[in-house]
Amino acid sequence: xxxxxxxxxxxxxxxxxxxxxxxxxxxxxxxxxxxxxxxxxxxxxxxxxxxxxxxxxxxxxxxxxxxxxxxxxxxxxxxxxxxxxxxxxxxxxxxxxxxxxxxxxxxxxxxxxxxxxxxxxxxxxxxxxxxxxxxxxxxxxxxxxxxxxxxxxxxxxxxxxxxxxxxxxxxxxxxxxxxxxxxxxxxxxxxxxxxxxxxxxxxxxxxxxxxxxxxxxxxxxxxxxxxxxxxxxxxxxxxxxxxxxxxxxxxxxxxxxxxxxxxxxxxxx
Ligand SMILES: [Zn+2]
Numbered sequence: 075x076x077x078x079x080x081x082x083x084x085x086x087x088x089x090x091x092x093x094x095x096x097x098x099x100x101x102x103x104x105x106x107x108x109x110x111x112x113x114x115x116x117x118x119x120x121x122x123x124x125x126x127x128x129x130x131x132x133x134x135x136x137x138x139x140x141x142x143x144x145x146x147x148x149x150x151x152x153x154x155x156x157x158x159x160x161x162x163x164x165x166x167x168x169x170x171x172x173x174x175x176x177x178x179x180x181x182x183x184x185x186x187x188x189x190x191x192x193x194x195x196x197x198x199x200x201x202x203x204x205x206x207x208x209x210x211x212x213x214x215x216x217x218x219x220x221x222x223x224x225x226x227x228x229x230x231x232x233x234x235x236x237x238x239x240x241x242x243x244x245x246x247x248x249x250x251x252x253x254x255x256x257x258x259x260x261x262x263x264x265x266x267x268x269x270x271x272x273x274x275x276x277x278x279x280x281x282x283x284x285x286x287x288x289x290x291x292x293x294x295x296x297x298x299x300x301x302x303x304x305x306x307x308x309x310x311x312x313x314x315x316x317x318x319x320x321x322x323x324x325x326x327x328x329x330x331x332x333x334x335x336x337x338x339x340x341x342x343x
Contacts, residue, residue, distance in 0.1 A: 085099075
């Protein structure tokens with residue numbers, strides 16, 4: 075058991091993956107954390123980078139599967155060559171499941187650390203409501219690459235939401251309507267399809283990275299702020315390795331009142 079639980083147990087789920095067994099305990103508890111005061115942020119998830127936020131942090135897309143692909147392909151071939159249900163087949167299959175588990179664990183670790191960092195750094199976090207987004211996109215072909223990513227985004231948001239709740243952080247999901255098309259500087263609609271990576275407003279001259287513009291809009295809608303000239307933040311890249319080492323070897327800031335500039339400093343180191 076890596077984490078104690080509290081509250082009233084509502085259910086226990088036992089699953090197996092490879093040679094590992096997992097017990098998931100579902101408990102219910104009243105949460106009455108006082109809401110925090112402090113900085114707020116808008117986060118936009120994307121395909122080129124994992125996320126871009128309204129403070130200019132660009133989070134690199136993890137490629138854990140790509141790194142393990144050769145090994146997974148090799149193990150798949152090995153399973154295919156063996157006689158089904160034989161001893162060697164089971165052994166090879168076990169190895170394959172382990173390789174898949176490894177990728178899943180890496181991905182979850184990344185999402186856990188990233189969500190923890192945001193909750194530690196900001197008192198209010200605004201994201202798009204993915205349910206509305208997908209509902210609207212229903213019927214349109216989203217592509218495999220997109221659907222693989224959307225699973226990670228959904229998980230990231232659910233980690234953010236549950237961490238935010240126990241930390242007293244406000245977690246706001248906004249209507250994704252026009253967050254990409256709106257000019258975050260003047261509020262005009264600037265139509266652009268997916269291939270256009272830069273937002274260039276013909277009305278006010280504002281030029282910004284497409285995802286950064288969206289993140290500022292998400293932040294603005296979430297905080298119910300009116301349109302006013304954007305104070306642009308320089309974009310700073312945060313690598314997957316930086317996210318993964320965010321907690322390790324570094325004491326966790328003591329919850330509320332932690333340094334709001336923490337996340338941004340990581341980008342510059
Ligand atoms: Zn504009």
